[in-house]
Amino acid sequence: MSLHRRPLRVLAASAVLALAACSPGGSVARVGPPPTPPAAVAGLCAALHKELPESVAGLARTRTEPESDLTAAWGGSAIVLRCGIPRPPETLDEKQGGVDINGVTWLLEKLDNGDFRFTTGMRLAYTQVRVDKEHATDAGMLVGLSAAVDGTVPVGIASY
Numbered sequence: 695m696s697l698h699r700r701p702l703r704v705l706a707a708s709a710v711l712a713l714a715a716c717s718p719g720g721s722v723a724r725v726g727p728p729p730t731p732p733a734a735v736a737g738l739c740a741a742l743h744k745e746l747p748e749s750v751a752g753l754a755r756t757r758t759e760p761e762s763d764l765t766a767a768w769g770g771s772a773i774v775l776r777c778g779i780p781r782p783p784e785t786l787d788e789k790q791g792g793v794d795i796n797g798v799t800w801l802l803e804k805l806d807n808g809d810f811r812f813t814t815g816m817r818l819a820y821t822q823v824r825v826d827k828e829h830a831t832d833a834g835m836l837v838g839l840s841a842a843v844d845g846t847v848p849v850g851i852a853s854y
Contacts (some may be wrong), residue, residue, distance in 0.1 A: 696750045704761055706820045709767050712768050715803070717751075719738070719841075721757075721770045722756065722757050722759045722770075723738075723756045723757070723758045723759070723767030723770055723771040723774060724758075724771065724836060725758045725759070725760070725762075725765045725767065725771075725774055725776065726757050726762070728749075728760070728762040728764035728765050728776065728778070729764060729778045729779050729780065730778075731764070731778030731779075731780075731819065732852055734818075735778045735818070735819045735852065735854050736763070736764065736778055738777075738778075738797050738818060738819040738846060738847050738848075739763055739764050739777035739778045739821075740763040740819040741781050741847075742777055742819070742842055742843060742846040742847055743763040743764075743766060743777070743823065744846075745752040745842040745845055745846050746766050746775070746834060746838075746839070746842050747838035747842065748837070749768065749838075750768040750769075750835055750838055750839060751768070751772075751773065751825075751829050751834075751835035752798045753768040753769030753772055753773060753829065753832075754768065754769065755767070755768050756768060756769065756770055756771075757772075762775060763777075764777050764778050765777070769829065770825075772825070772826045772828065772829045773823065773824070773825050773826075773835070774819070774823070774824045775821060775839070776822050776823075776824075776834075777819055777820075777821045777822075778819055778820070778821075778854075779813075779821075779822050780820070780854055781820060781852060781854065782801075782813050782820065782822070784801060784803060784813065785801055785813065785815050785820075790802075790803070792815065795833060795836045795838070795840040796837060796839070796840040796841055796844055797839060797844045798814055798816070798817070798836075798840040798844050799814065799815045799816055800812040800813065800814060800833070800836060800840075801814075801815055802833070805824075808827035809824055809827050809830065810824070810825045810827070810830040811822075811823070811824050811825075812825070812833075812836060814843055814847070816842065816849055816850070816851065817847045817848070817849060817850065817852065818847055818848050818849075818850040818851075818852050819847045819852060819854075820852055820854075821839075821843055821847065823836070823839060823848055824853065
């Protein structure tokens with residue numbers, strides 16, 4: 695009889711763990727391997743990571759996997775930030791639209807799937823934020839992120 699109880703306990707424990715992983719508090723954003731920028735850029739990204747807000751557009755900060763000072767997320771993977779990316783070729787296109795928020799210039803791109811991508815320009819580390827179409831209602835969600843970027847990543851042109 696004890697043999698029959700053990701599998702049931704294992705199944706019950708597995709079900710509890712599966713439900714916990716699906717709950718909002720247990721959400722994890724799977725972010726592609728973080729970029730590997732030069733040490734100076736990685737240091738700026740680490741400083742930025744410490745200053746990022748706990749919520750963006752009403753979404754709570756989410757743990758990223760793999761964990762890295764180069765990535766952050768809010769609302770699962772609704773908003774994903776990557777810092778220290780190589781200079782995007784789009785920053786060289788004068789036809790690309792941009793917006794200035796709290797002293798930080800962001801390049802705006804609408805992606806084919808309806809999501810948006812915002813990339814900083816004129817900073818010593820490039821930061822990119824991808825926002826799913828449900829949460830990209832306006833650029834106001836970049837206010838808190840802009841304050842963190844402005845306070846930690848100096849103005850300049852990244853050579854990376």
